[in-house]
Structures are given as structure tokens and as C-alpha cells.
Amino acid sequence: MNKQRKTAITPTREENYAEWYQQVIKAADLAEHSPVRGCMVIKPWGYEIWENIRRHLDKKFKQTGHQNAYFPLFIPLSYLEKEAQHVEGFAKECAVVTHHRLEVGPKGNLVPAGELEEPLIVRPTSETIIGEMFSKWVESYRDLPVLMNQWANVVRWEMRTRLFLRTAEFLWQEGHTAHATKEEALEETHQMLDIYTDMANHLLAVYVIKGEKSERERFPGAVSTLTFEGMMQDGKALQMGTSHFLGQNFAKASNISFTSKEGQREFAWTTSWGATTRLIGALIMTHSDDDGLVLPPKVAPSHVVIVPIIHKEEMKEKVESFCKNLKEELESVCFAGRSLEVLFDQREMRAGDKAWSWVKKGIPIRIEVGPKEMDEGVVSLYKRTEDAKASMKMKVDEIKGNIASILEEIQNTLYERSKAFTTSRIALINTKEEFYSYFSEKNKDCGFALVHYNKDANIEEKLQQDLNVTVRCIPFEMGQEEGFCPFSNLPSSQRVIYARSY
């Protein structure tokens, strides 16, 4: 980083990563805290990112045979209690509805009235209520599989909140499926993980590691939880989404049973899988720099902004009409399945301020058009992946033909950077001493550690207490080798990913 230049975001990543994150969000106008404790307001630039993620995933879900539906916001307390581990996992953080109206109280102010016979929980996740519906819909093997998804809001009461990463209310999709066999349910669990990781790689340009959670980190009530984890620029892991194989646990709790081909009554095998607005947090923390947000073109609300440079009022009309033509031209280009979204910034503001506002909002390409360049038939094109002041001159009649490949190049650059950063920060660790030293406060370059593991939750507990480090996943595509757990010296058949995490 050039220390001479003042960065657009204060503090920088190096100075204070957590605060930098908040400032990037503020400068890009993505979201803000609301006066309602723990709840955020997602602003248009942030919400459009979510719409793009939603559109991408929704299409993949439908292509793999899933259908959207909508289930109730409220879950009766007794439903939540049907699965013992499940209710234990969520009891400490749920919003409880106890009354259904307001009336004037003794002090003249409004107070809750109409107490409910049974409290309702604002859904923290919907396995229990959806399971109840499945149990009514499934009678025979012919009714299986049931493959459903819902786009919804959920609430998990959080004391310490952070925009996108941890909020009391968040938006997500939750898929819920029921199958006749264990094999089919397992296959579904893996298929959905693959859809997620493909989205992370190709839409968000985030390199991720996929694997299985350790027992300690599993979803409450699941038999196994698959996850994909990204490495943020501070080396911490971010769980970006999960896919759960629920075995017959929830089918038994909700009585989802069916008559098999052979005429036997059997419990179904179920799965659930979800991804949330947290993905936007991952996106921000993976790509952004000290000048603000950086957006991969495929998920960016807009791809290009055109900024007119007008020094003399009499040139205004000519430059603006040139810009409008350019905008129309570019909008006819198709990129990654949708028409280019091109903005023309006509605000009454200094051109330099405009340019910086777009740098901070992370738009992939900025095109500046001044009278001089216009006369020469060239414009200045700035890629957000390069220094904010490094432009390339481009002939106007070449832009249209080249813009899609420039965007593709930006998308690839971001993915390659994420991949290079992550893989360069995965250390093979073989001893306890190395481990403690790697995760010491002093080691600024620490990221993930790939370490042998022998499934002892007590060791995980201790490492979390000592270092705030946990098993992020048992990876599918690395660490497959025999060895010994450095903490217990017991045999291990697989290295796992340890890291600090969000």
C-alpha cells in the first residue's frame, strides 16, 4: 500500500480491521443499524446484491427440482421442543410472542394484552413447523421426495451484533427436503453444498473450503453438517452457509413417515440447508480494500458508471449527450446472463468527488468522459481492481466489444486473488507448540491451520478457551492422510481446518 496516499476509508485494514469493515459498509451505503436492537436496515445498494444472490440460487434450486413455498413466521413453543437438541440450541436466543394486542394500562400507557395460551417463537429456523406440514403431506413412497425451499426472514436474538455477519433478524433461504432413503438424503445434502460453493466461487468470486463440521459445531439436531468456509483478509474463517443431513431425527420428532414400496411404514430421511445475508459480509471482507468496497461484476448491482467531466458549462450538453449514447450502447451488451447495468452520474457535484463515491461503492468499471477525450474519440476506463488513479484510454468504438471481457477479467482477478490469499495462509501444523505459536497474538499472518484431529470435543473446548480457535471443518479436498493429533497424540486419519472465526 502506498503510504503517501490518503486512503478513502479510515481506518485502514491494517490499523483496525473490524472498524474498517463498518466504515466500508457506511461509505458504500450498504446497510446500517436500526434503532431496533440488533436489527439492520439493508439499503438499496446492499439489497440489490442480495437480489442477485437470490436470483442465482433460486434458479439453481429450481433446476434441481426444488419448489418455493412459504411457511409461518411463528412456531408454537411445543413444536420447538419436539427435538431436544434443537430446542436447546435455540432457547437462549429467541424472540417470544406472548400477547396479541395492546390496551391502555393503569398508567395510561399502552401495555401488552390478550395473553396467548401458548407462547409463539419467531422462527430461528423452520425444521419443526415444516416437518409438521411434511408429516401431513407424506403418506406413501410416491409422495417422496419432497423438495422445498423458502425465502424468508428469521430471528436469533444476538447480544453483540455486526452488520450482515451477526444480526438478530436476517434474511435467508432455507431448503427442507424429505427422502425415502438415507443415500438419497445424503446425496441431496452434498448436491446443495455443491450449489453453494459453485455460487461462492463463480458469483461471489470467493475461494472456499468445503467440508464437514465437527460434532461440536454441528447444527442442533443434525446427524452431520456440511459447510463452506471462506478466509477473510484478517485470516479469520467465515462460515458462509451449511447443508445438514438430519437423518431420521426430525422425521421421528414430527412423525414424517411413509408406506414403502414393500408396504412397510418407515420414517423419512430429511435434510435442510441455508444461506443468509451473511454472504454479503463475506463478499465485503474478502475483496474490499482501503478505498472501500470492491464488487465482483457478476454480483454487482451495476457494472459500469459513466462520469462526465465538465469544466465549462457550454460543453455540458455535448458531453451529456455523448454519455447517454454510450450508456445505451453498453446496455445492449449481455454479461453473465443479464444486460449490463450502466449508471450515468448526473449529480451536481465535483467530478472528483463523484469518482471517489463510486470507488467506495465498489462499482467494477468507471468511465470518465471529458470534452478533450471526446473529441479524440477516447475515454478513460478505470477498473476497481486496480489503483484508483490508474486508467486506461480506450477508443469509444472499441468499448462495446470489449466491456464483457474486461468484466470477466475483473471477476477472475478477484477470484484468483481470493484463492491465492487463502491458500498462502493455510499452514500445515504438526505440534502443539507450533500451533500455539501460529495462533499467537504476534503472528499477523496467521490464517488457517491444517492439523491432525481425533474427534475429542474436550480438546476443541480447550483450544477455544486458550486461543479462541475452533475446528472450522473437516475438509473434503485436503488433509487426507494418516497422522497423530498433536494434542492427544492419538491416531488421526485426516487433518482438519482450525481457525479463528466470525
Place this chain on the structure above:
Amino acid sequence: MNKQRKTAITPTREENYAEWYQQVIKAADLAEHSPVRGCMVIKPWGYEIWENIRRHLDKKFKQTGHQNAYFPLFIPLSYLEKEAQHVEGFAKECAVVTHHRLEVGPKGNLVPAGELEEPLIVRPTSETIIGEMFSKWVESYRDLPVLMNQWANVVRWEMRTRLFLRTAEFLWQEGHTAHATKEEALEETHQMLDIYTDMANHLLAVYVIKGEKSERERFPGAVSTLTFEGMMQDGKALQMGTSHFLGQNFAKASNISFTSKEGQREFAWTTSWGATTRLIGALIMTHSDDDGLVLPPKVAPSHVVIVPIIHKEEMKEKVESFCKNLKEELESVCFAGRSLEVLFDQREMRAGDKAWSWVKKGIPIRIEVGPKEMDEGVVSLYKRTEDAKASMKMKVDEIKGNIASILEEIQNTLYERSKAFTTSRIALINTKEEFYSYFSEKNKDCGFALVHYNKDANIEEKLQQDLNVTVRCIPFEMGQEEGFCPFSNLPSSQRVIYARSY
């Protein structure tokens, strides 16, 4: 109606309209009641209708400069209280969150714990919380207008619920805007009403009457409420959506103020407008018949179903491959901005049962393909708008070229039927006696009454008590003439629509 033939839905509309409605929804598998009091489950066929409505409106909102955002589910009680009429309107029907966790109680069961200092209301609508945010965002006239929309769930506790029409939780969009002048806000209110009515006419094929609500029927806190009302097949009115001019009421309550061009501090002028899953109820009740749901092609989840007729097992492969080709051919056709959605029904089931299942689901076109017709190069095409057994033979090589115009014709037929039905049931009523006789129990053909009106809420109150009839709207495009209110004999400058309603 042919009384000889047994209808697919029991009871018929004539026998019991309310029960017929429930049975149409059940037979089409659109939605069902959940075990959570007042909350429905929207099933895939119903949810896809909502997705089509959403896509249509979302595009129109964006074309008119609105942006999507997302605001908190919870509203602090004190916020709701900021506008006196507003809180009075919603206090009797709101879900109140009072605790944020569960713990084991004295009897060993889980009980609410962690009482909140201030109760939170699950949003029944979001004027107060969005107003609070607007007040932070708006400083100067340059920040105006603010044009926002959110797609969300809301809760209004209802004791008597009815699928789609009246449920405790429902899905909707709510637009909220702030403007520098009264004129601009009024213009916005009308613009959004026009977008809604255009959607009702062209997407849902429902003829609607637009107008303004009487003071008594206004949204709590609004200066004026615009509405569009459809007439259902039992002659009752259904309010399909509303657009509110809020004046400066909410701007004052939430302190949305700005510095004008002239340097004065002024309150903004705000609007809000919403349409809900109730639109699906309107769609069902307008078009469906005694054989079940009837869907206008533009809003139907799928346009065409192909049903193979296989009498002999050895013909199966040949017929199926023919059907698959036909499906592919038709899917390349574009209708109303999207590719045709074509289903091929391969279920193991009698062809007759399949056919009836699609009649009940309201699919616009059913194509039956048997070996004999196949050899002749023709298929049987059934339009849902005609008798379930009336088919037209069509040459295979002509289907592709004609399918879009057949769908267009179905869409128009449904709209024309809705318009003819509605306009034929609007009676000009001039005396009190005529009015009471028109709305008497005996008059099966009663619909809307167009009656002079003199803004007396007491008269409205009495007519509601006597006949359960209310002012549905002061229409914009009918009844503009001088006369006398038949109940008060006072002068009136405009006839209004009186009707029973949902």
C-alpha cells in the same frame, strides 16, 4: 351451468360460495391452514402465482424510480405510538414480543425469560420505523424524493381467518416515499394506484374500480386513501390494494424535515402503498368456476400441460418421445415477456384423472396426445375458459405458431368476462327503499350500488349495522353528477360505490 354434469368442486358457487372458495384452493393445492393460529402455508402452485405478481410489480416500481430495501420486522411500541390514529388502528390486532429467550420454569417446562424493557410489535405495517430512518437520511431538498419499497411479511392478528383474504401473517410489498411538495406526493399516490390497476387489468385480468376511500374507511393516519376494488362472483367487493397520501402526519410524527431551496426548514410529504397475497384471493374468486381454479395465462405458474393418452404399454415410448418434442418446441415460444412454461405429466395415473387434476389447478391450456391423433399429426387442445370436455383438434405443426395468440385470447376472455360481470351488477340507486331492497337477502343478483353521498359517517355506520354494506370507494371514473344523498336528502356532488365486502 349444466345441471346434469357433476362438477369437480363440491359445493358449487351457487350452493355455498364461501365453502366453494375453500374447496377450489384445496383442489388446486394453492395453500392450507397451518397449525399456527391464523397463519397459512402457501404451497408451490400458489407461491408461483405470488412470484409472478411480484416480478411484474417489482419491474414497474423500478421503472418508476423506486428502490428496494429491507427494514426491521420489529417495531418498538413507542414508535407505533408516535401517530395517534395509527396506533389506535393497529393496537387491537398486533403480535407483541415481550421476551428474548426461554428457560426451564418451575414445572420443568420451558417458559419465556429475558423480559424486554420495551415490548416490540411484529410489524403490521412499517410507516413508523421507515419514517424514523427517513428522518435520518433526509437533510436537504437535494435528498428528496426518497422512493423506497420493501417485499416483506407482516402480521395483523385476526380472529377469523380465510386463506389469502384474511390471515394473521401475510406477504406484501409496502412502498414508502417522501417528497418536497404536496403536489409531488399526491402525484406519486396516483401513479402507484395506476400501476396497481394496470396490473389488476392486464396481469390478473380482473376489472377493477378505482377511487378514494371515505374518511371512515381510510388507513389510520392517512389524509386520503386511494383504492381499487374488484367485484367477486358473489357480488361482494374485494379491496385489492391501497395507496395512501399521508400528508405531513407521519413526517411530523417521525420528524422527517428538510431544508428547502429557500433555506427554510419544512416537513416532507409522504406516501405509502401496498398490495398483498390477498390479490391471489381476488384472482381465485373472480375467475374460478365449479370445476375449480381458472388462471389468466400471464399470471399462471405454467401455461400448458401435455397429457399423454396411452392405452397400450407398447405405445408408451413413442407417445412420450412425441410429447417431449412438443414440450421443447413450445418452450421456445415467448409469451408476455417470458418463455412458455410447459409441463409434461408423466405421473402413473389414469389419463382422465390427470386431466381433471389440471382442470382443478386452472392451467390455461391442456394438450392431450394419443397414438391415433399422433399418427394423424393432430392433438386435442383444451382451453380452461371453455367447457372441460370441449376440445379443438389442432395440427401439430400449427400449435407452435398459434399458442401465444390462444393464450392471449384466454387472457382477454377472462378480462372481458370480469368486466361484463362487474358492470352488469352496478345498480344506480336513488332512494332509501330501493337501497334496502337491492341489498336484501333475497336479491341474489346484488352487486355494487352507485348512490349519492354526503360524507356522513353516521349514515355509513347505520348502513353497515342494518345491511352490512359500506362505502367501498368514491370512484374516479363514474358517478360524477349532482344529486341528493337518499339517506339524508342533503346535496351530493358525486355518487359512490356501496357494497358488501370481504
